[in-house]
Amino acid sequence: MIDLVLNGIALVFSLAILALASRFAIKSIEDLTELTHLSEASVGFAVMSVMTSIPEIFVAFFSVLHGKPGFSVGDVLGSNVFNIGIVVGILATIGSLKRCSTDLLTELVDVLFLSSLIPIILVMFGAASSFVGLALLCIFVFSVYEMVRKRRQPIFIGNAKTKTVMADKKIVILKIVVGIALVVTAAEFIIISASNIASGLGIAPILIGAKIIAIGTSMPELALDLTAVRRGRIHLAIGDAIGSNLTNITLVLGIVLLASPFGTVDLSIFAQILPFVLITTLILWRYLTKGGVSQLGGIALIITYIVFQATITT
Numbered sequence: 001m002i003d004l005v006l007n008g009i010a011l012v013f014s015l016a017i018l019a020l021a022s023r024f025a026i027k028s029i030e031d032l033t034e035l036t037h038l039s040e041a042s043v044g045f046a047v048m049s050v051m052t053s054i055p056e057i058f059v060a061f062f063s064v065l066h067g068k069p070g071f072s073v074g075d076v077l078g079s080n081v082f083n084i085g086i087v088v089g090i091l092a093t094i095g096s097l098k099r100c101s102t103d104l105l106t107e108l109v110d111v112l113f114l115s116s117l118i119p120i121i122l123v124m125f126g127a128a129s130s131f132v133g134l135a136l137l138c139i140f141v142f143s144v145y146e147m148v149r150k151r152r153q154p155i156f157i158g159n160a161k162t163k164t165v166m167a168d169k170k171i172v173i174l175k176i177v178v179g180i181a182l183v184v185t186a187a188e189f190i191i192i193s194a195s196n197i198a199s200g201l202g203i204a205p206i207l208i209g210a211k212i213i214a215i216g217t218s219m220p221e222l223a224l225d226l227t228a229v230r231r232g233r234i235h236l237a238i239g240d241a242i243g244s245n246l247t248n249i250t251l252v253l254g255i256v257l258l259a260s261p262f263g264t265v266d267l268s269i270f271a272q273i274l275p276f277v278l279i280t281t282l283i284l285w286r287y288l289t290k291g292g293v294s295q296l297g298g299i300a301l302i303i304t305y306i307v308f309q310a311t312i313t314t
Contacts, residue, residue: 004200011193018186018223025179025224027231031172048236049243051180052224055217056252069260076248076256077119077273078214083248084280085305087222088241092287092298096229099292100238108242109285111143115249116281119274133257140250183220190219218244242284276308 056072056079063072091097118136194212221244225237283301287293293301 004197007193007196007200011190011197014186014189014193018183018190018219021179021182021186021223025176025183025227028172028175028179031168031175035169035172047176048224048240049221049247050251051176052183052220052240053244053247053252054180054184055220056248057255059217060252060256064256064259069256072256073119073253074273075214075217076253077277079218080116080245080248081273081276081280081305081308082215082218083221083241083245084284085276085301085308087218087225088238088284088293089298089301089305090222091225091229091237091241092293093295093302094229094298095295096234097238097287097293097298098295100234101288101291102235105235105238105242106288107146108143108239108246109281109288111139112242112246112249113278113281113285115139115246116277118249119253119277130258130260133254133259136250136254137258140247140254143246143250180220183223186219190216245281272312273308276304280304 056076059075060069060072063069063075088097115136118132194216221241225240228234228237228240280301283297283304284293287297
C-alpha cells in the first residue's frame with residue numbers, strides 16, 4: 001500500500017515537471033522557427049518529432065542489446081496508435097485541427113501511410129530483414145530532406161547581424177535540447193511509476209509492456225503538442241504528431257531491423273496491432289485531405305484507440 005502511495009506521488013510530481021518542461025521546450029522551438037525561417041510543420045517533423053521519439057529510440061537500443069527486438073516493435077506500433085488515436089484525437093476534439101491541413105502535412109501523411117504498410121508485408125513473411133531496415137532508414141532521411149527543403153525563403157540579413165543570429169541559434173538549440181531532455185526524463189518517471197502501480201494492482205506484465213509502456217513513450221508528444229496548441233502553434237503540433245509516427249516506423253523500426261540478426265524479429269505476434277495502426281492513419285489521412293480534422297474525426301480516433309486497448313489482450 002505504501003509503495004502504491006509513493007508511486008502515485010511520483011506520478012503526480014512527474015506530470016507537473018512534464019508540463020513545465022513542455023512549455024519551456026515549445027517556447028525554444030518557437031524561437032528556432034523565427035531564426036531559421038522554417039515552417040512550423042517542418043520544425044515539428046524535422047526537429048520536435050525526432051526528439052520526442054527519443055524514448056522509443058532508447059527502448060529500441062536496449063531491446064536489441066538484450067536480444068529482444070520484438071519488444072521494441074510492439075512499442076513502436078502501440079505508440080503510433082496512441083499518437084494519432086489519443087494525441088491527434090484530443091487536439092481535434094477540442095476543435096484545434098478544423099483548418100490545419102497544408103500541402104506539406106498531406107504529403108507527410110501520405111508517406112506515413114505507405115510506410116505503415118511495410119509491417120503488414122513483414123507479417124506476411126513472418127520475419128524481418130536488415131535490408132528492410134535499411135530501406136526504412138532511407139525513407140526517413142528522404143522525408144527529413146524533403147521537409148527541410150520546402151522551407152520558407154530566409155530573410156536577408158547583413159554580415160554584422162549574421163554572427164548574432166548564429167550565436168542566438170546555438171543558445172536556442174541548447175535550450176531545446178535541455179527542454180526535451182527534461183520532457184523525456186519526466187516521461188520516463190511517469191511510465192516507471194505507472195508500471196509499478198499496475199504491477200501492484202496485479203495487471204499482467206505482458207499488458208504493461210505492450211500497452212502501458214507504449215503510452216509512456218508517447219507522453220512527450222502528448223505534452224508538447226497540447227502545449228503547442230495552447231500557444232497557437234497548430235501546425236507545429238500536427239507536424240510533430242505525424243512526424244513522430246513516421247519517425248517510429250522508419251527510423252526506430254529501421255534501427256531495430258538493421259541491428260537485429262536475420263529472422264530474430266517475429267512480427268506475427270503483433271498482427272493484432274497493425275490494423276489499428278492503419279485505421280488511425282487512414283482516418284487522419286481522410287480528414288487532412290479535406291482540409292482538417294473535425295471534432296467528429298477526433299472522437300472517431302479516440303474511440304478507435306479505446307477499442308484497441310480493449311481488444312489487444314495477448
